Amino acid sequence: MALSPLPLGSIRPRGWLARQLRIQADGLTGHLDEFWPDVGRSRWFGGDAEGWERAPYWLDGVVPLAWALDDARLKEKATGYVHQIVDRQRPDGWFEPVPTEPGAKPYDMWAILLVQKVLAQFHEATGDERVFRSLEASLRALGPGLERAPLFNWGRYRWFEGLIPIFYVYARAGGTWLLDLARLLREQGTDYAALYADDRLAHPTPRRGRWTWDKHVVNTAMAPKAAALSWRIDGRPEDRAFPARMLAFLDHSHGQVNGMFSGDECLAGRNPVQGTELCAVVELMYSLEVLLSVFGDPAFGDRLERVAFNALPATFAPDMWAHQYDQQANQVQCTLNPDHMWTTNGPESNLYGLEPNYGCCTSNMHQGWPKLAAHLWMGTADEGLAAVAYAPSEARFLSGDVPVAVVMHTDYPFRDTLNLTVSPERPARFPLRLRVPSWAEGATVSVNGDATETMDAGTFHLLEREWRGTSTVNLRFPMRPRVTRRYNLALAVERGPLVYSLSPEERWTRINADKPHRELPHGDFEVRPASPWNFALRLDPDDPSAGLEFEERPVGEKPFSPEGAGMTARVRGRRLPGWKLRHGWADEVPVGPQISEEPLEELILIPYGCTNIRISEFPQLKE
Numbered sequence: 001m002a003l004s005p006l007p008l009g010s011i012r013p014r015g016w017l018a019r020q021l022r023i024q025a026d027g028l029t030g031h032l033d034e035f036w037p038d039v040g041r042s043r044w045f046g047g048d049a050e051g052w053e054r055a056p057y058w059l060d061g062v063v064p065l066a067w068a069l070d071d072a073r074l075k076e077k078a079t080g081y082v083h084q085i086v087d088r089q090r091p092d093g094w095f096e097p098v099p100t101e102p103g104a105k106p107y108d109m110w111a112i113l114l115v116q117k118v119l120a121q122f123h124e125a126t127g128d129e130r131v132f133r134s135l136e137a138s139l140r141a142l143g144p145g146l147e148r149a150p151l152f153n154w155g156r157y158r159w160f161e162g163l164i165p166i167f168y169v170y171a172r173a174g175g176t177w178l179l180d181l182a183r184l185l186r187e188q189g190t191d192y193a194a195l196y197a198d199d200r201l202a203h204p205t206p207r208r209g210r211w212t213w214d215k216h217v218v219n220t221a222m223a224p225k226a227a228a229l230s231w232r233i234d235g236r237p238e239d240r241a242f243p244a245r246m247l248a249f250l251d252h253s254h255g256q257v258n259g260m261f262s263g264d265e266c267l268a269g270r271n272p273v274q275g276t277e278l279c280a281v282v283e284l285m286y287s288l289e290v291l292l293s294v295f296g297d298p299a300f301g302d303r304l305e306r307v308a309f310n311a312l313p314a315t316f317a318p319d320m321w322a323h324q325y326d327q328q329a330n331q332v333q334c335t336l337n338p339d340h341m342w343t344t345n346g347p348e349s350n351l352y353g354l355e356p357n358y359g360c361c362t363s364n365m366h367q368g369w370p371k372l373a374a375h376l377w378m379g380t381a382d383e384g385l386a387a388v389a390y391a392p393s394e395a396r397f398l399s400g401d402v403p404v405a406v407v408m409h410t411d412y413p414f415r416d417t418l419n420l421t422v423s424p425e426r427p428a429r430f431p432l433r434l435r436v437p438s439w440a441e442g443a444t445v446s447v448n449g450d451a452t453e454t455m456d457a458g459t460f461h462l463l464e465r466e467w468r469g470t471s472t473v474n475l476r477f478p479m480r481p482r483v484t485r486r487y488n489l490a491l492a493v494e495r496g497p498l499v500y501s502l503s504p505e506e507r508w509t510r511i512n513a514d515k516p517h518r519e520l521p522h523g524d525f526e527v528r529p530a531s532p533w534n535f536a537l538r539l540d541p542d543d544p545s546a547g548l549e550f551e552e553r554p555v556g557e558k559p560f561s562p563e564g565a566g567m568t569a570r571v572r573g574r575r576l577p578g579w580k581l582r583h584g585w586a587d588e589v590p591v592g593p594q595i596s597e598e599p600l601e602e603l604i605l606i607p608y609g610c611t612n613i614r615i616s617e618f619p620q621l622k623e
Contacts, residue, residue, distance in 0.1 A: 002293065002294065003378035003380060003386055004379040005293055005374065006379060006396075006397055008124045008125040008374055009125050011393055011394070012373075013068060013069070013373050013391070016559040017392050017393060020369055021369055021370065023319060025065060027321045028354075028522060029320070033058070037050075039055050044084070044088075044095070044097055046096070051096075052110075053110065054359065056117075059082065061371075063082075064121060065370040066078050068370050068373045085115065093137040093142075110155040110161075112142065116138055117165055119132075132169075143177070143181045151185070151188040153213075154219075157189070159190070160185070160186075160189065160226040163229040164290075166182050167229075179233065193227065193238060196249055200214075201249075202252075203269075204253075205267055208342070208344070211266055217263020217279075218279045218283055220267065220280065221279075221281070224247060224288070227240070228243060228290055228295060229290065244299070247303065253267070257329050257494075257617060258327075258329055260284065260307060260311045261280075262276055263277055264276065264326045264342040264345050270486070272330040272589065273341075276328075278327070281368065282312070282364060285372060288303055289372075298437075301435045301437075302438050302439075305497040309413045309497050310499050311608075312369070314609050314610075314611055314612075322353050323353070323356075324352055324356060325357035326345060328585070329614070330589070330617055331614055332504065332586045334613065335350075335526045336526060341583045341585070372391070375389065376391055376408075377406070380433060383398075383400055384432060385431075389435070390410065392412075393408050400430075404423065404425070404430070406422050413498050414552070414555055415552070415566070420474075421472055422470070422473065429466040429467070430464070432462075433461065436461050437457065437458070439479075439482070441457050442454065443455040443477050443478065445463070449472070479495045479496035481493065489592050489620070490617035490619060493548065495569070498567070500569045501605055501615060502605055502614060502615040502616075505531040506527050507527070507529070509526045510523050511525065511526055534580065535574065535603060536573055536596055537571055537572070537573040537603075537621055538600070539621075547571055548569050548570070549570040551568050551569075553565060553566055553567065554566065560610050562611065565606040565607055569605040569606075571603050571605060572601065575596060575601070577598065578590070590619045592619075
């Protein structure tokens, strides 16, 4: 691999990221098992509720969250549940939810691949040898099980997730049988390169159309890492080339301004009113983290930040006690809507709630922020460190036998300056590689106040020196505003990794109070606009600075909330009375420049991730 993720717990969040992870720990993630039966009474833990993906999904986020925060309560909770899984492992290596004869009664192996990932993370964080032996026994059982009953359904489309625990065990215990198991999974799994060899997947799924495995958005979000993990088996050149090609295909056919592609629940084109499922957001983030580690391409870091700082926070209520199943780039209200036009999802899909539409996102949403924190820094083959994504944090690693602490002080992505301190326990020579975003033309760096160097955008900038005492590294990534063309020639406002949206005033209404487990604060809510949203903007894509004025604000206690937004943009526009609600949503963006007789108004845009309802793709005003 080009880069090596640091052991879980080696990176600690600071600043706004620490506050965000604390909000998550105090919200649904830290308490879901206390009231939601599909986790709290899961068959994985000896209960009578769901015994497939939901409890492992939850642990896949809780484990990295607990160790990122060094939270004793969450660590104890996660440890207890992991030990319950291990305690219920049978002598044949299978876990209790699996039928006694796996080949005799169908059991989709996706859940086994998922729980194996959890056990690998837990062992990395704790060194618990009993858990490692349990993981190894589970992998040994998997090969003969797949010979008797090959992968089907979810397991067939997510086969590559099993390579993560396989490589984890192989790195620590060796054994050619593990590589044979990896090849077996690949043989039985979906070939995504073949799937994307023609343009069949380029076409949007018809609204209220037919659900398909090939177009399922979560499968799609997981799949970019399939080639990278396959490449680790035997280094096939086509595996190295495919992920970037796949992402470019998705951007062209289904891309959304927030860095995602549509999928509600199947790929739905570029229209900003077609939603994207939350599971897909967190899974694409993890795919990008894997791609960064295997191939070391800084472009994957750009994409990771775009998704993490826009799409991820926008799909949660600011206190993280509620989430959406689907978010929309142009989302002006979130209601129980029988007139919806999702591809295959239902009328509750963009409510903020406990389990709107379906409970998979309720269990899977937890990995997004913690895994981002765990992958901000990665080790290099020459005993150095690489910054692959940026947020306030502290990383500890060994360069040779020298312990080193690196602290990132910043309010990035709301600010363009980042200050690092590098503190080895004793003098040590090692490289520090800094990812320079592709949009950061004119980026600069200086060390200990020495002469400023220019860095090349879209690269890793190398600082190699002997580090002594505490050194200070100052970075600046100039954030020039950009106005980009989107669906129907609409305009989107971007600056650095952030997209800026109009955030109408909000009116929240609680619903579904009669349903189980909808007590406050984990209730269900509709959100409606209490101010106009239908504006065309007076902007020129060729000269965005002429129509935009950015203003710094303090980053709030809830960093991704309307009131906590750390940066705003002022722009002028006029209302378009003919652009209205349709099917309970904002209608499609009117095509091309628009004429309006309404008064010219000054509008405030805030970062997309700080909004709950929003317009992100605007008609251009023609004057």
